Amino acid sequence: xxxxxxxxxxxxxxxxxxxxxxxxxxxxxxxxxxxxxxxxxxxxxxxxxxxxxxxxxxxxxxxxxxxxxxxxxxxxxxxxxxxxxxxxxxxxxxxxxxxxxxxxxxxxxxxxxxxxxxxxxxxxxxxxxxxxxxxxxxxxxxxxxxxxxxxxxxxxxxxxxxxxxxxxxxxxxxxxxxxxxxxxxxxxxxxxxxxxxxxxxxxxxxxxxxxxxxxxxxxxxxxxxxxxxxxxxxxxxxxxxxxxxxxxxxxxxxxxxxxxxxxxxxxxxxxxxxxxxxxxxxxxxxxxxxxxxxxxxxxxxxxxxxxxxxxxxxxxxxxxxxxxxxxxxxxxxxxxxxxxxxxxxxxxxxxxxxxxxxxxxxxxxxxxxxxxxxxxxxxxxxxxxxxxxxxxxxxxxxxxxxxxxxxxxxxxxxxxx
Amino acid sequence: xxxxxxxxxxxxxxxxxxxxxxxxxxxxxxxxxxxxxxxxxxxxxxxxxxxxxxxxxxxxxxxxxxxxxxxxxxxxxxxxxxxxxxxxxxxxxxxxxxxxxxxxxxxxxxxxxxxxxxxxxxxxxxxxxxxxxxxxxxxxxxxxxxxxxxxxxxxxxxxxxxxxxxxxxxxxxxxxxxxxxxxxxxxxxxxxxxxxxxxxxxxxxxxxxxxxxxxxxxxxxxx
Numbered sequence: 001x002x003x004x005x006x007x008x009x010x011x012x013x014x015x016x017x018x019x020x021x022x023x024x025x026x027x028x029x030x031x032x033x034x035x036x037x038x039x040x041x042x043x044x045x046x047x048x049x050x051x052x053x054x055x056x057x058x059x060x061x062x063x064x065x066x067x068x069x070x071x072x073x074x075x076x077x078x079x080x081x082x083x084x085x086x087x088x089x090x091x092x093x094x095x096x097x098x099x100x101x102x103x104x105x106x107x108x109x110x111x112x113x114x115x116x117x118x119x120x121x122x123x124x125x126x127x128x129x130x131x132x133x134x135x136x137x138x139x140x141x142x143x144x145x146x147x148x149x150x151x152x153x154x155x156x157x158x159x160x161x162x163x164x165x166x167x168x169x170x171x172x173x174x175x176x177x178x179x180x181x182x183x184x185x186x187x188x189x190x191x192x193x194x195x196x197x198x199x200x201x202x203x204x205x206x207x208x209x210x211x212x213x214x215x216x217x218x219x220x221x222x223x224x225x226x227x228x229x230x231x232x233x234x235x236x237x238x239x240x241x242x243x244x245x246x247x248x249x250x251x252x253x254x255x256x257x258x259x260x261x262x263x264x265x266x267x268x269x270x271x272x273x274x275x276x277x278x279x280x281x282x283x284x285x286x287x288x289x290x291x292x293x294x295x296x297x298x299x300x301x302x303x304x305x306x307x308x309x310x311x312x313x314x315x316x317x318x319x320x321x322x323x324x325x326x327x328x329x330x331x332x333x334x335x336x337x338x339x340x341x342x343x344x345x346x347x348x349x350x351x352x353x354x355x356x357x358x359x360x361x362x363x364x365x366x367x368x369x370x371x372x373x374x375x376x377x378x379x380x381x382x383x384x385x386x387x388x389x390x391x392x393x394x395x396x397x398x399x400x401x402x403x404x405x406x407x408x409x410x411x412x413x414x415x416x417x
Numbered sequence: 418x419x420x421x422x423x424x425x426x427x428x429x430x431x432x433x434x435x436x437x438x439x440x441x442x443x444x445x446x447x448x449x450x451x452x453x454x455x456x457x458x459x460x461x462x463x464x465x466x467x468x469x470x471x472x473x474x475x476x477x478x479x480x481x482x483x484x485x486x487x488x489x490x491x492x493x494x495x496x497x498x499x500x501x502x503x504x505x506x507x508x509x510x511x512x513x514x515x516x517x518x519x520x521x522x523x524x525x526x527x528x529x530x531x532x533x534x535x536x537x538x539x540x541x542x543x544x545x546x547x548x549x550x551x552x553x554x555x556x557x558x559x560x561x562x563x564x565x566x567x568x569x570x571x572x573x574x575x576x577x578x579x580x581x582x583x584x585x586x587x588x589x590x591x592x593x594x595x596x597x598x599x600x601x602x603x604x605x606x607x608x609x610x611x612x613x614x615x616x617x618x619x620x621x622x623x624x625x626x627x628x629x630x631x632x633x634x635x636x637x638x639x640x
Contacts, residue, residue, distance in 0.1 A: 005532060016520065327516045330477060331575065332505020332533035334498045410477045414516065 006344040013317070013345055014352070024313045025353035027306025028390055031299050032357025033364050035386045036378070038295035040365045042288055044376035049284045053277040055193075058248050059100075060133065061255050062275040063088075063241040063262070072269070081269035086226075086236040088265055095261055098245045098254040103129040105240040106225050110218075114178035116166055123156075123179060123218045125225025131157075131190075133244050136214055141173045141188035144221045148187070152227045154220070156184040160192035161215035177218070180228065184220060251278055303389070306353065307397035310346055314401035318342070318408075325405050326413030335406040342402035343395055350394025354387045361386065423489070424582055424614050425451035425474060430483030432469050432637075443469040445637040446483065453582070456605070456615045458625040461634030467618050468587060470634070474616060475508055475585045476500040488582070505533050509576025509613075513588040515568045517560040523547055523571045524556045530579045546574040550604055566597030573604055577613070584608065586617040590624050602627045 014021045056062065065084040068076055076083075089104040106125040124130075128143040138157065148155050156177060163172050172186045193214050229235045245254045255276050262272055318325070325338060333341075365376050432444040444466045451457050459467040472478040473485060476492060479500075485492045487503065495503070504510075509530075517526045527543040536542065547556055550570040560568050569589060576584050586605070590598030602624060609615050619625050633640040 324518055330504060330510045331530040332501050334501040411472050
């Protein structure tokens, strides 16, 4: 008896007991729906993180200065640690051969007072390498050049959102912006670089990586910002250093090296934080785990209940069809034929349940997206995995009833009323 | 196979049902031979062992002791799959309760043995078998749309569709009125004339008269 024939018999049987088959399926349907949502949300989160990481640069290492607690400050003072400084940046560039590009960052929050009031922006003093490092293009005008840096020129390059906010559609080049009690000339305008999602949306804050919105930044030469620092001893103090290495594989060894260099220079005072975008992926996956465990449990319980449901209904079916089994055996069905028939029936049942579950899961995923704003990815792989899970459940829980059917004594079953 | 071949040979066959506390001896050492082309009726009161004997002949059950040679082949040592194959190829069953599958049409019911035999073009063979029992215009009826006699004829078509050597019938007329019963017996006679060996269990003397030989059972023994 071939598979097609068996499938036909199975579907015939399911059609006869529509309601019963449907109720049997529910467990599988919900279980598979949970599996689909779980996997697609997981995949979505991973894709989002990957996108963010790509924006931060897979080859990049981010060093950020940490603000210290009072006791840590005492300790730092005792060990003459002075925080992240320009010298650190030079030291790393000098010692670590894996480094391709390095750029120091000095950041401050500032209120823009002209041409519009009360606009808070992040002002970052840096070097032209910054733009290549973050792979962001200057859309109009130019970056800072040697002349700007050497001459402590009051020039700035502005992010796309700032430009829009301050100048609307009119040209921004050579216009003036006032912040921090100084006037700066706009020499360049950055290309719009939106974060993976709408940046004003909350979820970016909740994302594993605190992604800075470049669109809202104003960049000025590092030399200029240093010169403006009130306290002389803080002039070469940095808020961060951005490092780029040659190859992806170099990121981890370079990070270790940089950690060594900084620990030595800072006399083991942890006044900096080193972020490797690659590492963030692992962290986000850890955060994802709780969610996966909850959904995984729901899926497992539903599938178990679904499986037991299938088993229950199949046992009833075997009893109901005792005479049929007897007759089939009398006309030449082997035990194997009977097992195959019942297994095909349960797997057809669970396959239908799997398909319904996949549809429900896709709908559920849509709903989750609509309400939470999470990103989800539904790949063919996920659908395939869920479907296989459903069919496997069907076969597993169908084994016992099928075996029972095959064990029936033909003589007794032919007489069964 | 020559005309006098012993298609069925039981030698000192016993069947004991062990229900745990009680042992029931259904057959107490019977021996019988059926030659090719014979039409034999098994008779006897209920519990005399005739049905048990038929089940053993049909390879639906195996004897506790003794030897059963089917076509000179010993069946005692065969496994389940081999027995299934014999039931499929060499034997055809006709039951008192017809045992048709209710949701299948006559053609589909008759196709069943072909299905397990792995035959491909089943419908044609099935229709031919149904035609030979006079059901040409009932091919696509379901059992509940057929009379008792017609249902039993579908069952006979199912029994002969795989061209078996032997037909085993367990009270084939037990659920039919006498007219339908005699019609069934006429079909049996025709099949027998075509060379099929028939072994039939019956209570009915009138029906038993169609057989060439009557074997009477009593208390698990042949009288």
